Amino acid sequence: DAGVTQSPTHLIKTRGQQVTLRCSPKSGHDTVSWYQQALGQGPQFIFQYYEEEERQRGNFPDRFSGHQFPNYSSELNVNALLLGDSALYLCASSAYGTYNSPLHFGNGTRLTVT
């Protein structure tokens, strides 16, 4: 049973560029949440997708957008990259409507913006 998979594992981009990160949820899960984790910090909630719609959003600018596909996989897009966007981006899957259920995380995509 495959867990949450994220790609790529590492990425280096230049300021102003755009990036797309990908996530496949754990089998049986229909909800995907994205988190940004800066070095030495806890994960910061970006947004959550269910039924191909953004259901909840954290305090992130519109440069951060996402998408969920019919097979529940998801993408995170970041436009006009800033140096401060350098972080570990984590994807977590869960079953919708059971907000007490555990989040299953992937190992993240390490984004470096130069």
Added chain:
Amino acid sequence: TQLLEQSPQFLSIQEGENLTVYCNSSSVFSSLQWYRQEPGEGPVLLVTVVTGGEVKKLKRLTFQFGDARKDSSLHITAAQPGDTGLYLCAGARNDMRFGAGTRLTVKP
């Protein structure tokens, strides 16, 4: 400002010692979860506490949810080097929000 405040931020102890880390908030949560994260990996769930005053034990780890469901603690007895990692608490409301974590190092 973090919704969940964790303390201490860093903790370095010797193998065999006991420790407690705290997770505090002014908000009420429907549940609170504790995760452990190791370098290069995503967080892994340790426990979920739901009821105010609830205590859960997982081997040498004891988790407590405050009566008002605003705070929680994690106590580790006889810490081992394998306990080293970043301990994160997360509170559930409409989504899951994390604290900044306690980075624990257990020296042999």
